Amino acid sequence: MKTGFQKAFPKNYCVFTLFMCFTVFAFAAATWTQQTSGVTSTLRGVAAASDSVGWASGSGATMLRTDDGGTTWVKQTVAEDAAAARLDFRDVDAIDAKTAYALSIGPGPLSRIYKTTDAGATWTLQFKNEDPKGFFDAMSFWDADHGIVIGDSIDNAFQMLITDNGGRTWAKIPASALPPADGTEGAFAGSGTNIAVFGTSHAWVGTNASAKSHVLHTADRGKTWTMADTPIIANASTGIFSLAFKDALHGVAVGGDYRKEKEGVDNAAITSDGGKTWTLVKLSGFRSVVHYVPGTANSLVAVGPQGADQSDDGGKTWTPMTIPAPMTGWHTLSFSPSDKTAFAAGGRGSIAKLEIK
Numbered sequence: 001m002k003t004g005f006q007k008a009f010p011k012n013y014c015v016f017t018l019f020m021c022f023t024v025f026a027f028a029a030a031t032w033t034q035q036t037s038g039v040t041s042t043l044r045g046v047a048a049a050s051d052s053v054g055w056a057s058g059s060g061a062t063m064l065r066t067d068d069g070g071t072t073w074v075k076q077t078v079a080e081d082a083a084a085a086r087l088d089f090r091d092v093d094a095i096d097a098k099t100a101y102a103l104s105i106g107p108g109p110l111s112r113i114y115k116t117t118d119a120g121a122t123w124t125l126q127f128k129n130e131d132p133k134g135f136f137d138a139m140s141f142w143d144a145d146h147g148i149v150i151g152d153s154i155d156n157a158f159q160m161l162i163t164d165n166g167g168r169t170w171a172k173i174p175a176s177a178l179p180p181a182d183g184t185e186g187a188f189a190g191s192g193t194n195i196a197v198f199g200t201s202h203a204w205v206g207t208n209a210s211a212k213s214h215v216l217h218t219a220d221r222g223k224t225w226t227m228a229d230t231p232i233i234a235n236a237s238t239g240i241f242s243l244a245f246k247d248a249l250h251g252v253a254v255g256g257d258y259r260k261e262k263e264g265v266d267n268a269a270i271t272s273d274g275g276k277t278w279t280l281v282k283l284s285g286f287r288s289v290v291h292y293v294p295g296t297a298n299s300l301v302a303v304g305p306q307g308a309d310q311s312d313d314g315g316k317t318w319t320p321m322t323i324p325a326p327m328t329g330w331h332t333l334s335f336s337p338s339d340k341t342a343f344a345a346g347g348r349g350s351i352a353k354l355e356i357k
Contacts, residue, residue: 029357030310032323032344035070036351043345045102045192047094048334051341055100055120056351057089063102065120070343070353076120078102079112086110090137091192094334095144101126101167103139103149105189111136113149115167126167134159137187140195140203148222150195150205152186158207162222179216179227182209188241190258191289191332196243196251204275206253208239215243215253217275230278233257233266241288244300249274252315254302256286261306268302270315283309284320289333293340293356301354303344305329327352 037043037056043064045057056064056073061084064073079087087110091103102114102123111129113136116122129136133154141147145166151159158181160173187194187207194206201221207214213234216227230253232240238257245251249272256267264285269278286304293299298314301321306329308321323329330346333354340356 030321031355031357032321032327033070033353033355034324034327034350035073035353037064037073037345037349038075039064039349041349042331042347043349043351044090044190044331045092046332046334046343046345046351047092047100048336048341048343049094049097049100051336051339053094053097054334054336054343055092055094055102056343056345057092057102058345058349059088061085061087061089061104063089063092063120063123064351066343067097067119069341070351073351076123078114078123079125083110087112090189091139093139093141093147093192095141099144101139101141101147103136103192105136107135108132111151113139113161113167113170127161127170135186137189138192138194140197142197142200142203142221146200146221148195148197148203150187150207153181153184153207156181156183158185158216160205160222164221173222177223178225181207182212182214185209185214188239188255188258188288190241193242193244193289193291193332194240196245198245198248202245202248202274204243204245204251206240206243206255208234210235213239213253213255215240215271215275215278219248219274226276228276228278230269231266231280232269232278238267242290242302244290244292246292246298246314250314251275252290252300252302253278254283254287254290256283256304258286258288261286261304268315268318281315281318283318288331290315291333291335291342294335294337295340301333301342303330303333305331305346 041062043058241255287302330344
């Protein structure tokens with residue numbers, strides 16, 4: 001015989017309710033722990049290979065690595081040439097505990113790609129941008145061999161590189177395969193996360209022009225591309241800063257105005273059709289990174305220098321997260337692939353660990 005509760009709420013609703021309660025409880029138990037980086041550089045790249053191993057990168061050629069969950073961070077030397085001190089590693093992507101790629105931004109030859117296969121003991125220069133107009137922004141990898149890099153457009157043409165051999169060679173994606181860029185359209189190099197990949201062939205890239213923000217999409221690992229408008233405001237300091245997709249259809253874009261970090265105006269959107277159309281949602285402030293929480297169906301975390309937000313419904317609604325003082329926020333965030341543990345990195349060498357129980 002059914003109880004009164006079961007009569008009022010069918011069995012499948014009870015299961016759904018319990019799931020939602022579990023998800024809310026998980027975020028209620030989320031903890032941010034401040035860590036010591038040992039540097040004062042601005043950190044905009046971070047990659048968690050596991051809950052214990054991760055890299056963080058930033059200005060002044062800074063590269064840090066931990067193998068004890070962030071209890072200690074050790075500085076590594078990536079480059080030793082005359083320009084090394086000017087390198088700004090805005091992105092680092094970990095493949096496993098020993099393998100990672102680092103991307104430096106800047107005009108011309110300051111835009112570079114490095115790789116390590118020995119946990120950072122040595123780094124190999126894979127690519128240097130010799131075009132004086134070139135400026136890299138971010139990179140992402142489908143797997144250890146296949147990756148993609150986005151740079152600012154040049155002469156109305158998007159600049160993208162792709163590798164299918166672990167970076168031994170990087171080939172430019174021909175302009176004929178890409179939509180035309182709108183003037184000086186480019187991507188913000190704010191967190192290393194304005195490229196999202198899924199499966200073995202899907203990739204989405206968030207770009208910003210003088211009047212519109214766009215999302216480019218490929219379903220065949222860069223051979224062909226489409227481009228869609230988004231409702232996120234775009235101008236010199238405003239636009240898409242980060243993308244995340246949980247499958248081939250459902251994704252989130254976040255950003256805003258980095259000069260007005262506490263304002264949340266038309267700065268986030270979601271899609272359920274693979275990026276063809278986007279719907280505005282509300283975030284409480286500028287957010288430079290967004291990630292799905294591993295092991296959950298629809299939970300996300302978005303972070304910016306002045307705060308963080310959580311969503312349990314795929315990004316439709318967001319709730320501010322509590323960050324203990326003196327921490328305020330960060331530029332970037334990366335979850336361990338296997339659990340609900342993340343490293344966050346930001347200004348003046350700030351690093352924190354997020355654990356969701």
